[in-house]
Amino acid sequence: MKYEKKPITIDEQINLLVERKLFVSDIDRAKRYLSTIGYFRLTGYMYHLQEKDGSHRFKEGVCFNDIIVHYQFDKKLRTILSDYLERIEIALRSKLTYYYCINHGFYWYTKYDLYTNKHVYNSINKEIKNSYEKPQERFLKFFKQKYTFETLPPSNMAMETLTLGKLARLYKGLRNNDQKNAVAEDFGLPVTILSSWIIYLNEVRNICAHHGGYGTEVLQ
Structure with a gap:
């Protein structure tokens, strides 16, 4: 037609x-x-x-x-939801970095054996590497200029380059261990529930950010 x-x-x-x-x-x-x-x-x-x-x-x-x-x-509802979703996103970044860095170092996300989903491992590391090769954020530019030996940023910086959607994929793709459980416990949820909720909340966030979810009538 x-x-x-x-x-x-x-x-x-x-x-x-x-x-x-x-x-x-x-x-x-x-x-x-x-x-x-x-x-x-x-x-x-x-x-x-x-x-x-x-x-x-x-x-x-x-x-x-x-x-x-x-x-x-x-x-107004989108604004309220966006505010709280941002808090969840920031908290997830912080907790991933804290628990995994304490136990596996600042470059934990590069360790293949921490993942159960190898496709996620490849996707996340490629995303971070691309962000580092042509950095847009000032903190990455500064780090790259100062630490010329490094080819990737530490977790506290790397996690900042990932969208909530990527963070959701990362968390889901990690192997179940004490660190993954600790992140979930801080949110007061089992690992499987937190993982599914983050994926769902990312969809909600995208709707809020891009004004999706409303009808689309064609002018007659």
Whole structure:
């Protein structure tokens, strides 16, 4: 099927919403929101306010402000979740570095026998190596200039280069041992639960960061 829909102006977008029985009390305000947020994104906050018959017609009494209220709630919720997810991410980095460094040294992540999943070993070490070869962070640039003998950064720096998704893969791919258990215990969870939760929370974080999870209506 070929996409043949035509772009429409903000005035036409408002007319379309009004035709669908949406009450718009302040046209200028609606124009401001449509111009700064965009019709496409706002459609994600319209679906549950519309009839379920495929007509896109709004339920009786629904107004433009109802859409904005839901949008603002979602924005605040994403902010709150992002804050707490960042705390979890930072804590995971810190605990991995602490427990594994104390027992296996600063370059523990390069030790093949600490992993049960060798693909994860290769992926993590490749990621860290690539970050170190062309460092973007100032701390990596400084370390590389000072410690010219080293080809990789120590764990306290290496973990900072990994996204939450990579950290989740790393933790899951590590062999079960006292250090892996200690990390989980600090979170008050069994290893298997923490591992699955981190993977899930990474998906939540990506939704919050990239504004995923809302509907995507195509203009008609």
